[in-house]
Amino acid sequence: MALYLRKNVYKVKKSNLSHRKHLFRKQISLQIFVITGLVYLLIFSYIPMFGIIMGFKDYDIAMGVKGIFTSEWVGLKYFREFISDYNFTRLIKNTVGISLLKLFFTFPVPIFFAVMLSEMRSVKFKKIVQTASYLPHFISWVIISGISYRFFSSTGIINEVLINFHIIDQPVGFLTSAGLFWGLAVALDVWKEMGWWAIAFLAAIVGVNSDLHEAAEIDGAGRLKRIWHITLPCITPTIVTVLILALGNLFGGGLSGSNFEQSYLLGNTLNNETSEIIQTYVFKVGLAQGRYAYATAVGLIQSVISLVLIFTSNFTAKKISGSGLF
Amino acid sequence: MRKKVLATLLAVVMLMGITACGNSAPYSDETAVKEDTESAQESSSEQNTSSNEVVTLNIFINESWWPVDTFTGIIPEAITEATGVTLNVTVTADSSQLGVMIASNELPDIVFTSTEHDRLSNSKLCYSYVELADMYGYDLGGNEEQINIAKSFSSDDDYYCLLNWYDTDEEWESLTVGAPGQCGIFYRKDLLDAAGIALPTTAEEFMDVLGQCKEAYPDMTPFGLGGTWKFQALSTWLGVGDSIYNGSAYYYDSSASAYKGLLKYCNELYRNGYITAEDYANENEADSHQNAYNNKCIFYSWYTSVVNLNQLNSETAKNQEGAEWALMDPIADLNGEVHACYGTSKGWGGTFVSKNCKDPEAAARLISFLCSEEGQKLTLWGREGIDYVEVDGELQFSEEWLETRKSTDKMNEKFNTYFYFGTRQTISLKSDFSGIEEELAEQFTPYGVGYKNYPEIGIAMPTSATDEGVILSKLNETKKVQEAKVIFSDSDKAFETNFEEYMKAMEQIGVSTYNEYMNAKIKEVKEEFNFGN
Numbered sequence: 106m107a108l109y110l111r112k113n114v115y116k117v118k119k120s121n122l123s124h125r126k127h128l129f130r131k132q133i134s135l136q137i138f139v140i141t142g143l144v145y146l147l148i149f150s151y152i153p154m155f156g157i158i159m160g161f162k163d164y165d166i167a168m169g170v171k172g173i174f175t176s177e178w179v180g181l182k183y184f185r186e187f188i189s190d191y192n193f194t195r196l197i198k199n200t201v202g203i204s205l206l207k208l209f210f211t212f213p214v215p216i217f218f219a220v221m222l223s224e225m226r227s228v229k230f231k232k233i234v235q236t237a238s239y240l241p242h243f244i245s246w247v248i249i250s251g252i253s254y255r256f257f258s259s260t261g262i263i264n265e266v267l268i269n270f271h272i273i274d275q276p277v278g279f280l281t282s283a284g285l286f287w288g289l290a291v292a293l294d295v296w297k298e299m300g301w302w303a304i305a306f307l308a309a310i311v312g313v314n315s316d317l318h319e320a321a322e323i324d325g326a327g328r329l330k331r332i333w334h335i336t337l338p339c340i341t342p343t344i345v346t347v348l349i350l351a352l353g354n355l356f357g358g359g360l361s362g363s364n365f366e367q368s369y370l371l372g373n374t375l376n377n378e379t380s381e382i383i384q385t386y387v388f389k390v391g392l393a394q395g396r397y398a399y400a401t402a403v404g405l406i407q408s409v410i411s412l413v414l415i416f417t418s419n420f421t422a423k424k425i426s427g428s429g430l431f
Numbered sequence: 432m433r434k435k436v437l438a439t440l441l442a443v444v445m446l447m448g449i450t451a452c453g454n455s456a457p458y459s460d461e462t463a464v465k466e467d468t469e470s471a472q473e474s475s476s477e478q479n480t481s482s483n484e485v486v487t488l489n490i491f492i493n494e495s496w497w498p499v500d501t502f503t504g505i506i507p508e509a510i511t512e513a514t515g516v517t518l519n520v521t522v523t524a525d526s527s528q529l530g531v532m533i534a535s536n537e538l539p540d541i542v543f544t545s546t547e548h549d550r551l552s553n554s555k556l557c558y559s560y561v562e563l564a565d566m567y568g569y570d571l572g573g574n575e576e577q578i579n580i581a582k583s584f585s586s587d588d589d590y591y592c593l594l595n596w597y598d599t600d601e602e603w604e605s606l607t608v609g610a611p612g613q614c615g616i617f618y619r620k621d622l623l624d625a626a627g628i629a630l631p632t633t634a635e636e637f638m639d640v641l642g643q644c645k646e647a648y649p650d651m652t653p654f655g656l657g658g659t660w661k662f663q664a665l666s667t668w669l670g671v672g673d674s675i676y677n678g679s680a681y682y683y684d685s686s687a688s689a690y691k692g693l694l695k696y697c698n699e700l701y702r703n704g705y706i707t708a709e710d711y712a713n714e715n716e717a718d719s720h721q722n723a724y725n726n727k728c729i730f731y732s733w734y735t736s737v738v739n740l741n742q743l744n745s746e747t748a749k750n751q752e753g754a755e756w757a758l759m760d761p762i763a764d765l766n767g768e769v770h771a772c773y774g775t776s777k778g779w780g781g782t783f784v785s786k787n788c789k790d791p792e793a794a795a796r797l798i799s800f801l802c803s804e805e806g807q808k809l810t811l812w813g814r815e816g817i818d819y820v821e822v823d824g825e826l827q828f829s830e831e832w833l834e835t836r837k838s839t840d841k842m843n844e845k846f847n848t849y850f851y852f853g854t855r856q857t858i859s860l861k862s863d864f865s866g867i868e869e870e871l872a873e874q875f876t877p878y879g880v881g882y883k884n885y886p887e888i889g890i891a892m893p894t895s896a897t898d899e900g901v902i903l904s905k906l907n908e909t910k911k912v913q914e915a916k917v918i919f920s921d922s923d924k925a926f927e928t929n930f931e932e933y934m935k936a937m938e939q940i941g942v943s944t945y946n947e948y949m950n951a952k953i954k955e956v957k958e959e960f961n962f963g964n
Contacts, residue, residue, distance in 0.1 A: 137439055165896065166534065167553050191909065191936045259709050281708040281919075373712035374915040381912075393530035394904050395550050395895060 160184070160402035166395060183402035192386070200356060200364070200382040200407065201414075206291050207359045212351050214299050215360075216344060219306035220332055235307075238300025246366035249293060253371060254280065257289070280371065283378040290367045290380075298361040302347065309343035310336055345426070352418050356383075356411045383407040485511055486793040490518045493529045493544035494780075496658065496716040497522045497849065498839070504847025505818075509809055516797040518850075526714075538785035541794055543852055545780045548592065549894035552585035557783045559589040563795040571795065572802030572853060574599065576960065580777045580890055593802065594778020596856045603884065606857050610879030613772040614663035615735035617743055620757040622648060622729055633763045634669060634696065641705040644729045653705040655728030658716030662697055664732055667772045669693045669764045676773070676888060681949045685910060685937050691930060692765065697918045698926050708919055726751050730759070735878055737863040737871065742839035758874040771881030777889030782852045802853030810851045811862045818846075826865035833866050887962050891952035899948045902941040909936050 129136060155173075160183055162176040187193060218238070225231040241249070256262050259276035267273045279285050317335050326334065337344075351359045358364035365384040372380035383403060391400025423429035502511075502518040511517045521539065523529060529547055532538055533556065542551065551557055560571045560581075573581070573593040580597070581590035603611075623630065623640075626647035631637040641653040656662070666672060674687040684690060700706045710728075713719055723731045724746040733739055735758060743756040763769045782801075784794040800806040812819045818832045828836075835841050843849065851859065864872050893899035913933035920926040956962070 134437070138441075167555055169555070190905075191939050259707060278708055281712050373714075374911050375708055375712045375919060377912040378916065388527070389908070390904075392534045393527040395530060395533065396901070397534070 157401060157405055159398050160405050162398060164398040166397050179398075183399045184406065186399065187403050187406060192381070195378065196381060196383050196386055197410070199368075199379055200384075201410070203287055203290060203364060203368075203382060204355050204359065206287055207294055207361070207364075208351055208355065210291050211294050211298055211302075211360050212348065214295050215302035215347075216306050216337075216340075218299050219303040219310060220336060222303065222307060223310045223336070224328065224332070235300065235303070239304060240300070241297045242301035244297070246363060246370055249297065250367075250370035253289075253293065278375075281373065281375040283376045283380075286371070286376040286379045290371065293367065294358070294361050294363055297363070302360055305347060306340060306343060309340040313339040348422070352415055355414055355418075356407060485515055485517050486790050487517050487519055488541055488788070488790065488794055488797070489521065489539035490541040490543060491521050491523065491529070491532070491539045493523045493542065493546065495523050495525060499843050499847055499849045502847075502850070504843070504845060506810060506813060506847050507850060509814055510797075510800065510806070510850065513806075513809075514793075514797045514800045516793045536787075538783075538787050540785060540788040540790070541797075542783045542785060543780055544783070548581075548584040548594075548781050549896065549900075551781070551783045552581070552589075552591040554587060554589070555786065557591045557785050558788070558791055558794075559585075559591050560593065560798075561589055563784060563791060563798075567792045567795045569795045569799035570803075571799050576886075577778060579960065580886070581781070583890055584781075584894065586894075586896075592781030592783050593853070594781050595852055595854055596780065596859075597776065597778035597886075598855045598857045600884075602855060602857045606860060610735070610875045610877075611772075611774060611856065611860070611882050611884075613667070613735055613774075613878060613882075614660050614732060615761075615878060616664050616759045617723075617731045617733055617740065617756050618759050619729050619747075619754065621753055621755045622651075630759060631762055632760070633767060634665075634765050637762055638696075638699065638703070638705075641700070641730070642703065645704060648729060651726060652707055652710065652722070652728045653730060654700060655719065655722045655731040656706060656710045656713075657723070657731055657733040658719040659714055660716075660732045660734065661711065662693065662732070664761075665696065666693055668762050668770055669696060670768065670770045672773055673770050676885060678883075678885070681888065681946065681953055683906060683937075683942050683945055683949075685906070685934065686942055686946060689764075694914065694917050694930065695926070696765075698920055701919055702921070711915065711918070720746070723747065723756075724750055726754075731756075735875060737867060737875070738839055738842070740871070740874075741837060745838045745840065758878075760874075760877045769881075771883070772878065773882065774884040775886065775888035776856075776884055777886045779856075780852065798853065801850070807851075807854040807858050811848050811854055811858050813846060813848075826861055828866045885962075887953045887956040887960065888949075890956045890960070891949055893948065893952075899945060902945045905940045906937060906942055906945060909933075909940060913937075 159173055161178060161180060162173070163179045163182075164172055164176045166172075168176055222231055222235055225234070254261070257279035258264070259278065263279070264273075264276040268276065277285070279289055313336060317339075318331055321331050321335055347360070354360075354362050356364065358367070364382055365388070368380050368382045368385045369388070372385065384407070387400045387404050387407075390396045390403070419429040419431060500520050500522045502520055507517070518541075526546075529542070529544060530550075533547065533550055536556075538556065542557075544551070560573075563569065564571055571593065576599065577593050577597050578590055581593050582588055585591060618630070622644070626643065628640055628643045628647065631640045644651070644653040669692060670689040671684065671687050671693050674689040675682055675684055682688075697706075701708070710719070710722065720742075722728050723733075723743055726747070731743070733743075740756060740758060744754070747754040747756060761769065761771075782798055784791055784798070788794050801810060808815065812826065813828075813832060815821075817829065819826055819828045821827075832846070835845050848862075864875070893903055895901070895904060913929070913936060917926060917929045917933055920929050
């Protein structure tokens with residue numbers, strides 16, 4: 106009996122394996138893409154992780170790659186140095202603050218924009234608006250920061266208009282005021298990425314069955330009610346997917362991944378109080394000042410905070426909506 | 432089948448695009464470096480013996496204000512003729528670029544820089560001058576002091592550069608014209624004359640004069656802050672320099688007794704509307720110069736040189752007929768006391784030959800020439816007998832040189848005196864001040880009165896790898912940010928609160944530790960180099 110059972114288990118396992126092989130061969134063209142992605146992740150994300158031990162060692166770049174293994178252990182020296190640093194609280198506050206603000210604003214705006222576009226009657230006008238809205242996505246942050254200096258400087262167009270219309274008496278320091286940096290960064294991010302991410306939602310909205318809208322219209326539902334009860338629920342899977350992408354890159358700047366670029370390009374000594382984030386600090390101490398071990402430790406702290414935030418967000422999302430990242 | 436082949440091809444292309452193969456790994460082990468050195472030696476000696484072709488080397492100039500980015504002109508051609516080397520020039524875009532290049536081991540053949548000397552003085556990154564001299568037999572110049580100063584950057588008792596712009600006390604004493612370069616304030620003489628405003632002689636008068644300028648010319652900013660120069664001149668004139676170091680005791684800037692007074696003065700400049708926050712935030716000199724050239728400011732903070740004054744005049748004249756810039760005399764502080772500038776010059780810029788250099792022999796040949804007496808004079812004075820002659824120690828330039836010198840653009844295009852990597856500052860000053868009108872030379876004379884040089888401060892500065900070096904980096908970074916916050920406070924209360932926070936931050940970082948270290952180290956350096964005796 107036992108032998109019979111063992112033979113049958115072996116046959117089941119063998120048939121499962123051959124089934125999987127058969128499936129793999131059938132999907133080979135898709136599997137090649139997946140494997141490429143996995144290899145890329147392995148080479149550029151997982152293998153370099155061994156470099157994290159630099160943060161626990163007295164490493165100097167002059168020691169070369171071998172130095173990562175041969176240099177002396179210093180334990181938590183650099184972590185203690187960063188945590189007791191005068192800038193620590195400010196850097197964490199700026200990094201978390203800018204990231205969360207971007208999530209709250211850059212995530213829902215494309216949804217509303219896509220819904221508005223879908224409700225437009227004039228197809229021609231809709232196309233013009235849609236094209237104009239996603240074009241900024243293709244402009245680099247370097248160009249946008251240059252344009253921002255022209256628009257938002259004290260002698261720029263924005264201040265000129267506000268002064269000429271007597272809305273303000275003195276120019277507003279958009280680029281030099283610490284209090285305005287977060288708002289400026291979020292506003293530019295929304296402007297740049299809104300149109301691009303709206304494409305994903307528009308595609309989902311187009312896929313909504315028009316019979317549902319007709320039926321709702323017959324039942325007397327107005328436009329807003331149809332949006333709330335039909336459009337938004339139908340595109341929920343797309344919303345959740347985009348939210349996953351945004352959360353996964355939370356500290357990088359969410360959907361646009363623009364935290365470093367904005368802080369580096371639009372930051373200066375006057376708005377440094379609110380513009381300097383962990384990424385620009387790591388760049389400064391690591392690459393510009395050459396303190397690679399210290400920069401690694403700081404970067405690791407950011408990764409840990411990011412991980413905690415993602416787990417917390419996932420837990421919250423599951424509690425509220427029933428679905429999450431994992 | 433077709434789908435599989437297409438998918439495979441696409442995947443391979445994606446992988447290649449993503450990996451985007453770069454250069455070799457950084458700082459490979461010593462054996463590999465030695466092999467590179469040996470093969471470089473072999474290939475360069477082959478090149479040398481086999482042809483007289485001109486060698487092109489890539490040079491990175493780590494000074495964002497550098498006004499030329501090509502190795503063209505009469506002087507570069509003469510250098511090429513003498514050395515068989517021409518340069519492909521890249522000028523840095525910002526202060527972090529060199530750090531990133533060092534981190535990624537993407538240094539070009541030659542690097543000229545006034546910073547990062549300690550990071551570059553590394554046998555894995557650059558050739559030492561001793562190594563180059565031994566391999567190729569060239570004399571790479573430098574006196575004993577310069578060599579000892581350069582050795583202080585490395586940890587292996589070798590030297591990888593020689594800082595230019597270094598003069599001994601004897602060379603300074605032999606200078607009969609001009610004043611050492613430092614930050615000064617230029618002003619629009621034509622505008623002040625038109626409005627009947629007299630030049631200030633004290634800090635208090637300067638504040639009044641700026642107020643008068645604001646009234647007379649409301650569309651202009653009274654005081655333009657030139658890129659990185661900002662308040663350096665005011666810092667000297669308000670006594671901060673003297674309270675940092677007086678030949679014995681040393682204090683980091685923020686601990687200096689006159690420092691708060693400087694910040695208070697600058698805060699008053701801001702609250703009266705004589706300076707703008709945006710001008711302060713801008714670190715790009717080229718952008719700041721545009722403000723001066725385009726009638727946007729009346730007083731302008733910049734490095735004192737005849738070349739710069741000529742540049743201001745020639746560029747502004749293109750936009751405003753009759754515009755005339757002049758150099759303001761140093762002013763007395765709020766107590767009526769006059770303070771002179773001092774230098775900490777252990778030299779300024781170093782020329783490094785990187786281990787990536789494709790022809791280190793050619794690089795050594797070039798550096799040897801530039802550091803020689805002939806090379807130093809050529810780079811700044813032009814061709815002897817054609818562009819200048821020396822008569823009884825006095826320089827006499829040709830008419831062509833004097834005429835071209837009136838326009839900086841023409842000077843840079845025609846002669847191009849910006850490859851002075853091996854020269855002394857006294858050579859530059861002799862060039863700047865020879866053959867100019869007496870009235871023009873007199874504007875600079877007050878800047879030389881009481882000038883002192885304390886090279887012990889420059890030499891005592893800790894390297895970035897040490898604990899004190901780390902403290903210094905943090906102090907400098909925090910100073911940049913906190914100083915701005917204090918200067919741009921909107922009220923007296925905010926000023927005091929921000930200043931207190933600033934001082935607390937500096938204490939927390941370790942300014943007292945740094946001061947103690949510097950005082951001990953300066954004493955050591957003075958004894959070792961016999962300075963001040």
